[in-house]
Amino acid sequence: MNIERLQQALLNWYKVHKRDLPWRKTTDPYLIWLSEIILQQTRVSQGLPYYLKFSTQFPNVHALANAPQEEVLKAWEGLGYYSRARNLHAAAKEVSHNRDGNFPSSYQGLLELKGVGDYTAAAVASFAYREGVAVVDGNVFRVLSRLFGDATPVNTTQGKKVFKGYAQKLLNKGQPDLHNQAMMELGALQCTPTKPNCRQCPVKDYCSAYAQSAVAQYPVKERKKYNRVRHFFYVYPQYQKQVAVSKRRDNIWKGLFEFPLLEFEEPKEVQEVLESKDFLDLGLRAFQLDTPVKLRAHKLSHQTLHITILPIHFEDKPAAFSHCQWIAKASLKDLAFPRPLRQFLNEKQLNLPFD
DNA sequence: AAACCGGGGAT
DNA sequence: ATCCCAGGTTT
Numbered sequence: 045m046n047i048e049r050l051q052q053a054l055l056n057w058y059k060v061h062k063r064d065l066p067w068r069k070t071t072d073p074y075l076i077w078l079s080e081i082i083l084q085q086t087r088v089s090q091g092l093p094y095y096l097k098f099s100t101q102f103p104n105v106h107a108l109a110n111a112p113q114e115e116v117l118k119a120w121e122g123l124g125y126y127s128r129a130r131n132l133h134a135a136a137k138e139v140s141h142n143r144d145g146n147f148p149s150s151y152q153g154l155l156e157l158k159g160v161g162d163y164t165a166a167a168v169a170s171f172a173y174r175e176g177v178a179v180v181d182g183n184v185f186r187v188l189s190r191l192f193g194d195a196t197p198v199n200t201t202q203g204k205k206v207f208k209g210y211a212q213k214l215l216n217k218g219q220p221d222l223h224n225q226a227m228m229e230l231g232a233l234q235c236t237p238t239k240p241n242c243r244q245c246p247v248k249d250y251c252s253a254y255a256q257s258a259v260a261q262y263p264v265k266e267r268k269k270y271n272r273v274r275h276f277f278y279v280y281p282q283y284q285k286q287v288a289v290s291k292r293r294d295n296i297w298k299g300l301f302e303f304p305l306l307e308f309e310e311p312k313e314v315q316e317v318l319e320s321k322d323f324l325d326l327g328l329r330a331f332q333l334d335t336p337v338k339l340r341a342h343k344l345s346h347q348t349l350h351i352t353i354l355p356i357h358f359e360d361k362p363a364a365f366s367h368c369q370w371i372a373k374a375s376l377k378d379l380a381f382p383r384p385l386r387q388f389l390n391e392k393q394l395n396l397p398f399d
Numbered sequence: 400a401a402a403c404c405g406g407g408g409a410t
Numbered sequence: 411a412t413c414c415c416a417g418g419t420t421t
Contacts, residue, residue: 125417184416
């Protein structure tokens, strides 16, 4: 294979077909890093509005570092993988307070920032500094597995090593920034998971899988099937114009707000929940239960949540929920909630505009 | 090495 | 219903 010809064909294709994306118009490591964290495991169409919001609300690393975590999580609300937001904030503090606002100037240095792994370090280093390190994201795994006809499962330790090696060997050392972006763009637009457009592919003449009419067989993945089912019953405690909320401390949705939660591994009827020890242990007095609201199943990549809301009104200011904070309903909109709770709250506001 | 961590869109 | 997305961290 003539690597120089392949590199040139790739760049020529990229210059014609590349999408016009805002993070491609800058070499500011802050903006590039910000875009890369947002785009981890996230499609461009989903991440773009968040990038626009963050780059406006936090125009530089100091603005982000000096914001409260609750403000950062609120801006991240709905995007998922919230550890990204927490690590983003921690890394901003590190750069702002301990590095005088300067991001690490190399791939190796970038790797030390929280939330920055192999892909993101290579992306920032090549885009912002033109360092000669190859990026390997989901797109590049797919392109390389087809190009070399390599059936090593991509989602394994060995796969990461093998395909990183291909990527580094293929890298255009003169223009690593454009080359890396071109590889990813090729995977996103041309060498797609299903129905790749091989007919118009700039590198089809070099593609092993194409030569064997076996493009659809790549990439090979080891698939793990694990889907935990959980049943959440949220007590939604209301007293006059106030509600009780708490902040999640661990696991899923860490750092986001929620309501008092009763969780079960097995399905339960509302009546069973009301008679359960966990509910009775809340020690609620003088309350009225409204119609329970069953949300539709919330499917995550690795678990399914069945969520039921139990709205209750207290007649007197309750002594319970000491671990919660009582806040005005009007300020619910300022807090970051998990997606299903945010949808419930927004619909409830529509139904009860004067509540 | 395997599990965990969100949400949305395409098929 | 399943797969995949500009992946990283924890166990």
